[in-house]
Amino acid sequence: MMSRFRHLISIDDLSKDDIIYVLDRAEEFEEIARGRKSDILEGKILANLFFEPSTRTRMSFEVAMKRLGGEVINVTAQEASSIAKGETLADTVRVVSKYADAIVIRHPLEGSARLASEFSEVPVINAGDGAGQHPTQTLLDLYTIRKESRLEGLRIALLGDLKYSRTVHSLIKALTLFNAKIYLISPESLRLPEEFVEELEGDIEEVELEEVIGEIDVLYVTRIQKERFPDEEEYRRVAGSYKITPEILREAKEDLIIMHPLPRVDEIDPAVDATRHAKYFDQAFYGVPVRMAILTEVMLG
């Protein structure tokens, strides 16, 4: 069997058909993700090469690999940066690819995963390259949407930092493939970059949450980072006005789901967690079957 992709660097490398294929495969892995034993990847070793810390993403890959019977070697951010001292990424990847059957890479520079794939003898999976791509996050977002809501005919609102959030950028691109109606809600200073909007072909509109809360199927909330603001006061003002509370949700559709890539700070009131709308912890879980689908695709395909 030929794999659909050897490396997974950018969501743009996948067609709509490829995406649906990955989501279907992930569905098959859900039981294993919940604990049913499997040995599909027995004898395989995955190298987690993290040049900057991202505990959740690393753990999610590690769990996916282990539950499939495979093994994991971890290169922590600290180790990776000392390796990197005096060595090019190209060389590091050449060496690590001699030890493992696939590499998951997280690196602060944009384009690093693409470069790694050119020097690696084994498949490379991008787990975030600076402000660039993070395709497994996009796939798990899509999986969550399909599973807990609907992908076709979707009405979704993305709220928060739409300027710097790569998660949002990749997700919007992918959603245009499924003809979603996309609403953008953000403070003026954190709007979706013009340069990005130009490239898009889709049904996209900037709105206020109150205008659309009654019609959307998904509310995707992102973290508003303090560093993005000139001063603390401005941050507090903006962050406060974009907080999701049970009161705001009173107007929501019964089956609205709320997503968040986590970790959250103050964007979602903990009182929302107990409502049927909250799906962000399930979303985190879905990262496991989705990564299982990707790992098996590149290592066995």
Added chain:
Amino acid sequence: MAGRELVISKIREGTVIDHINAGKALLVLRILGIRAGSKETVSMVMNVPSEKMGRKDIVKVEGKFIGDEELNKIALIAPKATINLIKDYEIKRKFKVQLPKMIEGILRCPNRNCITNSREPVKPKFYVRIEGDRVVAKCYYCGKKIKNVDEFVV
């Protein structure tokens, strides 16, 4: 026209690059790798009147037939350029430059956080295409889009 042609003398053999956007001849030379210390006999005119373009630049490189692939890179900054390959003062071949789909090593990526700007053993690589009346480039590695390609010629 005859008088104007004298501004730059005919060559016996070599490559004439005509219809270069006014003022871009120096960049054309740079793309062709002709710079201080180069041995080629090169003549160049800048900002001469042109019927088609108002003003244009021309570059002539004597004694050398530059390859198509090399010449097509010129399209990056002078998409209307025409090439005349000259032998015994006669035009042997004439063609318009064609923008390649991808170019390597000519532009540097303006994104400071792009991996190509750290010391890795790769040349910057860009997808290029025409958008409206200008050429735009997109970094193969980080995806950064360049609308003012002239400013990033290495």
